[in-house]
Amino acid sequence: MKTELFIPCFIDQLFPETAFNTVKILEKAGCVVDYNPEQTCCGQPAFNAGFWDDAKTVGRKFLNSFSEESVIVAPSASCTGMVKNYYNDLFTNTVDHNKCRTVQGNIYELSDFLVNILQFDYFGAELEGRAVYHDSCAALRECHIKKEPRQLLSKVLGLELVDLPQGDTCCGFGGTFSVKFDAISSAMAQQKVDNAISVGAEYIISTDASCLLHLQGYIEKNNVPVKCMHLADVLAHGWGNV
Numbered sequence: 001m002k003t004e005l006f007i008p009c010f011i012d013q014l015f016p017e018t019a020f021n022t023v024k025i026l027e028k029a030g031c032v033v034d035y036n037p038e039q040t041c042c043g044q045p046a047f048n049a050g051f052w053d054d055a056k057t058v059g060r061k062f063l064n065s066f067s068e069e070s071v072i073v074a075p076s077a078s079c080t081g082m083v084k085n086y087y088n089d090l091f092t093n094t095v096d097h098n099k100c101r102t103v104q105g106n107i108y109e110l111s112d113f114l115v116n117i118l119q120f121d122y123f124g125a126e127l128e129g130r131a132v133y134h135d136s137c138a139a140l141r142e143c144h145i146k147k148e149p150r151q152l153l154s155k156v157l158g159l160e161l162v163d164l165p166q167g168d169t170c171c172g173f174g175g176t177f178s179v180k181f182d183a184i185s186s187a188m189a190q191q192k193v194d195n196a197i198s199v200g201a202e203y204i205i206s207t208d209a210s211c212l213l214h215l216q217g218y219i220e221k222n223n224v225p226v227k228c229m230h231l232a233d234v235l236a237h238g239w240g241n242v
Contacts, residue, residue, distance in 0.1 A: 001030065001031050001032070001071065001117075001118070002031070002032045002034065002070045002071075003026055003031045003032070003033055003034070003070060003071050003072070003113075004033075004034050004035070004036065004066050004067065004070045004071070004072045004073070005019075005022065005023065005026070005033050005034065005035045005072075005073060005074075006039060006042075006066070006072050006073070006074040006079065006107070007019045007022070007035070007039070007074070007075070008041070008042065008074065008075075008076045008078075008079045008209075009040065009041045010076070010209055010210050010213075011075060011076065011209050014209070014213065015209050015213075015230065017233065018075055018209060018230045018232050018233055019075070021232045021233050021235070021236035022073070022075045022110060022232045023035075024236050025110070025114070025123060025232055025235050025236055026073060028123055029114060029118050029120040029123075030118070030120070031073075031118075034070070036065050036066065038065055039065040039066075040058065040061055040062070040065070041058050041062070042058070042059065042062050042079045042082050042083055043055040043056070043057075043058035043059040043062065043082070043090075044078065044079060044082040044086075044175070045176070046058060047059075047082065047086060047089075047090070048175050048176055049176055052089070052090065055090060056090045056091070059087060059090050059091065060091075060096060062083070062103075063091075063096055063099050063100060063103055066103060066106075068099060068102045068103065068106070070106065071106050071107070071108060071113070071117070072103065072106050072107040072108070073108050073109075073110055073113045074107065074108070074109060074110065075109075075110045075207070075209075075230065075231070075232045076109065076138075076207065076208055076209065076210075077109045077136055077138040077139035077142065077143045077145060077207045077208055078136065078138040078139075078142075078208050078210060080107055080108065080109040080112075080138075080142075080143055081138040081139075081142030081143050082138075083103065083104060083107050084104050084107060084142070084143070085142050087100050087103075087104060088100075088104075109139065109143050109145060109207060110207070110231065110232060111145060111148040111149045111152055111207060111231060112143065112145050112148050114148070115147075115148040115151055115152065116148065121151050121152050121155055122155045123155070123235050123236070123239065124157075124238070124239050125155070125156045125157065125234060125235050125236065125237050125238050125239060126156065126157040126158050126237060126238030126239070127156050127157075127158055127159045127203070127234055127237045127238065128158040128159070129158070129159065129160070129202040129203055130159075130160045130161075130162060130199075130200050130201050130202050130203070131153070131159055131160065131161055131162070131201055131202065131203035131204070131205050131229075131234075132161070132162055132163070132164035132167070132195075132196045132199060132201040132203070132204055132205070133149055133150055133153060133161060133164065133167070133205050133206065134164060134167065134171060134192065134204055134205065134206040134211060134212075134215075135168050135206075136171075136206055136207055136208040136210075136211045137170050137174070138208060139206075139207045139208065140168060145207065149205070149206075149207055149231050152231065152235060153205065153231070153234065156234060156235070156237075157238070159203075159234070162199050162200070162201065163199070164192075164195055164196060164199065164201070164204075165195040165198060165199065166191070166192075166195055167195075169188075169191070169192070170188060171188060171189055171192045171211045171214055171215055172184065172185040172186065172187070172188025172189045172191075172214060173185065173210050173211050173213075173214035173215075175210070185214070186218065189214055189215055189217075189218040190218060190222075192204075192215060193215060193218055193219060193222075193224055193226065196226055197224065197225075197226060201226055202225075202226060202227065203226065203227050203228070203229050203234075204226060204228045204229070205228075205229050205230070205231055205234055206228070206230065206231065207230070207231050208230075209230055212228040212229070212230060213228075215228050216228040
């Protein structure tokens with residue numbers, strides 16, 4: 001299957017290895033991956049901050065960066081949820097209406113695409129240790145993704161996946177929320193990390209690099225013995241560099 005890859009600006013700037021691992025995973029699942037280097041942001045930061053005109057400008061650039069013939073895969077539920085759910089507020093009854101609807105129907109978060117479209121869940125990944133999976137708000141509430149990442153992680157050799165207490169609670173990132181309400185945001189991160197430690201987790205895994213960056217910041221500041229990993233990096237672990 002031909003797929004077009006959308007790499008969110010967050011991953012492009014801070015976690016490029018996750019982007020490369022996403023390509024490796026898709027190719028191992030039998031996809032032909034196309035990446036348009038002219039792509040930029042989906043417009044979510046501007047949209048969430050209330051600058052809808054700016055978000056529409058960026059969103060229109062996003063729509064024009066992808067074709068209407070191929071599926072679009074992104075290693076981010078947050079950005080996928082933005083396109084699928086909130087582009088309606090920007091492009092309904094505009095000249096971009098029809099293309100917007102087509103792109104909304106074509107875009108998938110990585111785990112959703114692998115499990116539900118390709119029906120491919122084993123990559124030969126290996127990672128020794130105990131882990132919890134963090135349901136990002138966007139994955140759980142906007143993209144309705146819950147079982148898919150857990151199914152993929154269940155096939156990782158050596159990984160023991162345990163339930164995260166209060167796993168459906170926000171980690172406190174929330175984009176601009178973590179800037180406007182930093183004390184509350186930090187307390188929410190602490191609760192999430194403490195819950196992971198309480199079940200002996202060595203890894204916190206998620207679909208969203210933004211959540212993981214927020215949690216890793218708390219972890220490093222407080223010298224907590226746990227590590228955050230993106231789902232794509234886990235699925236490529238043990239074979240991705242071969």
